[in-house]
Every structure is written in structure tokens, then in C-alpha cells.
Amino acid sequence: MKSKIPVVLTIAGSDSGGGAGIQADLRTFAFHCVHGASALTCVTAQNTVAVNRVDGLPPQAVVAQLDAVVDDLGVQAVKTGMLLNAEIIQAVSDRLQTLQLRPLVVDPVMVSRSGAQLIDRQAVETLQQALIPQATVVTPNRYEAQLLTGVEINSLEKMEEAAETLKWQSGVQAVLIKGGGMTGELRGVDVLLDDQGMVVLKTECIDTGNTHGTGCTLSAAIAANLATGHSIRDAVHQGKNYVTEALKWSLEIGQGTGPVGHFFPLCLN
């Protein structure tokens, strides 16, 4: 017998170390009892210490995966992660626009937690012009929000200013500025701006060095929650709670920044 399970599509890169990218997205989807489908954009040779190599797919190959999923399975929500270059971003944006695939969560993977820029200037501009305006929720981290808005983010007020700026300049439905890269009391504090206004999201700050994949996990959880009918605010709140739990159960794997633990309830025995 076929069951009516929501399908959520991730358009993202592969992390060979399994902590971020499509690997994190698919585990997050499974935890939320939605069926995860994927359109791969690139293959990274990556572990907990470094990204050693990145190989992109042709944009047509990315769009063909998207079409294959949409044509047959149907899709209740979409999230984008690492899109790598301007050509892939443009091709994906055009297809999403044509198909009007919504809700759409855009995790604008551009700058690592350490502040290193991962995509070039042209790719950033294409994200800004073609993809972000289509988003239901856009989820930049501290450095990505700085790059997108020009606001130097070093306080809660500056996080709020960046959220206002990004919402106003892109027309996106909701902006979530993530605070994993903030310091002191603001570490792990996020700011959400939607049509109802601004809200500060605060859970516990988890004292762990194993934070790899937090951004992917959060955006995937938000997409899964939207697919199952939650409002934007509720989807974000619940997504934040999920990441906090996954951080509590983060994994001591590898020599560097280990991944968060997506299946924490199964570790309880």
C-alpha cells in the first residue's frame, strides 16, 4: 500500500565526510518522516579538517535531476545548499521559477564558519538576483549576511539591521540570520524577520567543537517542517530546536570539526 508521505528535494553538494551537504539533508529529512530526494550539484572531497577538492556537475545535469524528481514524485518543499557557481545557480533559479516550486528554503552557502569565501563574486551576484528573491526563507550565517547586505554584524542590533536590509533589498518572504558564528552571549542566537515582524531565537548554547553541518541541518529541517504544513515561524522554531538537540549529540569523529548527531533519540540506550 502506498502512503502519503511528503517529498522534499535538496539541491546541494556531497560531503564525503558525511557531516554536511546532501548527507546531512537526507538524514534530517528521514528524522522528520519526509521522503528526501536530491539533485547533486558538486562532489567535495571533504573531511572534518578540510575541503581537499570540489568537482562541479554540468548545470544541465543538475536540472535533469530536478526534473526527474518533480515529474514523477512531485515535491512538497525544496531546499538549496551549496550551488557552487553562477551557471548552476542561474540554471536552478530559472527552473524553480518556471515550475514555481514552493516553499523554497535557500541556504546561501557562500562563506564558511571561519569566514572563508567559498564561491566567486559572479556566483554571489547570481544568488542575490536570481535565487534569493524566490525564497520562502533565506538562511545566511553571520558572514553570508555581511556579504549580502554590507552590514558588519557584531551585535544583536546589527543582526536585526542585516535582516531588515536583506528582506527589503530582495523581497524574500522571511530572513533567518544564524548566529553560530557570533561570539559570547550571542553564540547560537538567531534572528528571524518575517511578515509578522522580528523575533530573536534563543535556545541553549551548546559547548562543543563538533558543529559541522549545523547550517545544512537547520535549512533541511525548516524545509521538512514546511512540507508537513507548519507555518514559517513554527517551521523555523522547530528547526532550531532540532539543531540544538543534534548539537547536544554531536559526534566525536575525525581530527577536526565533527558533525552534529542527526539521530540523537536512537543513541539514548
Ligand SMILES: Nc1ncnc2c1ncn2[C@@H]1O[C@H](COP(=O)(O)OP(=O)(O)O)[C@@H](O)[C@H]1O
Ligand atoms: N554552539 C551552538 N549552540 C547552539 N546553537 C548553535 C551553536 N552553533 C550553531 N548553532 C545554531 O546552528 C544553526 C546554524 O547556524 P550557523 O552554525 O551559524 O550556520 P552555518 O553552518 O551556515 O555557518 C543556528 O540555529 C545557530 O544558532
Ligand SMILES: Cc1ncc(COP(=O)(O)OP(=O)(O)O)c(N)n1
Ligand atoms: C557539500 C557541502 N555543503 C555545505 C557545506 C557547509 O555546511 P554548513 O552546514 O552550512 O556549514 P558548517 O556548519 O559545516 O560550517 C559543506 N561544508 N559542504
